[in-house]
Amino acid sequence: MKLPTSTEWVLHCAASLAQLQSGDTASAAQLAAYYDLPAPYLAKQLQALTKAGVLAASTGPRGGFRLARPAAEITLLQIVEAVDGPARPYECREIRQQGRGALPREDCQDTCVLARKMADAHDAWRRSLAGVSLADILDEIPADAPARTRRILMG
Amino acid sequence: MKLPTSTEWVLHCAASLAQLQSGDTASAAQLAAYYDLPAPYLAKQLQALTKAGVLAASTGPRGGFRLARPAAEITLLQIVEAVDGPARPYECREIRQQGRGALPREDCQDTCVLARKMADAHDAWRRSLAGVSLADILDEIPADAPARTRRILMG
């Protein structure tokens, strides 16, 4: 079970975008330079965030990415699932219905216990991430960090 | 973020082994036939469980796998991490220390906020799985299931 490396990239990029002033944007190239990342691949991931409705993109000069909604309304879960997909890590393929020990269909009306427990764990993970917004992240960084970020990122 | 397909296999196999009577064993071939799985690859995964101390293996005729400890002392987390490895899905590579916006080392004494939140979510997932033992699973299946499992699996 491994999250894509780009997960860290988009989390930090989203946090940086949350530090911009309303109306400002940052291009994929600027963000890539800010964190020393491969620009084209980072752009691909930011596209995914745009499709998911987390970021908004504008083309042309002075264009780039910005948050699609207030930082308080964007959770870490939305960012992570935008790049990793909404698929559950544990996929029940109903092997209990195969082989010599196959159970009759009537005994498989409800989802199997193991799948339920795995789903419970995944829900706990999702709830934990859904409980943290970008605004919460900004609350935990030094007060003078946003100004520095803006200066270096867009300068 | 995807768990190996074999996760479902070993979870069901462990649950089946938990239904055996003390002293009995089931071979990889028997378990594979019971669920219609590729026997050699399943054996490889059961080896991983043995290395992790979840199962105990005995060779020779009448040999096979059995639980290494009472079912109440084996959690789903131990089984899952035995096949998937103990690595955390989110790996912080400290990109905040790279690129134009690199933070000075003195500001990176403590782990970055995002890595901490991702670790919190992973801990919630692990706690959820650690709270379910094989004994809990057996409590939720019909009372006559173990006898059927033994008959078909070892017969």
Next chain:
DNA sequence: GCAGATCTACTCGGATAGGTGGTGTCCGAGTGCCTTGGG
């Protein structure tokens, strides 16, 4: 009948190929800004 050695068949254990999804890269379509010419 019994004990010992042998022999066999069955088990696990590790080393070896192939397929799918993430990683990294490229070029094309579209748009806002700037320049430039005219009124």
Next chain:
DNA sequence: CCCAAGGCACTCGGACACCACCTATCCGAGTAGATCTGC
């Protein structure tokens, strides 16, 4: 001086190779049991 049209440079968006990990498989080492022989 003001305005409008054109050109341009910059942006995102999608399509194309490469590599690592999971999937799948094979054969060899070791052992418990059964067999056979001799006493």
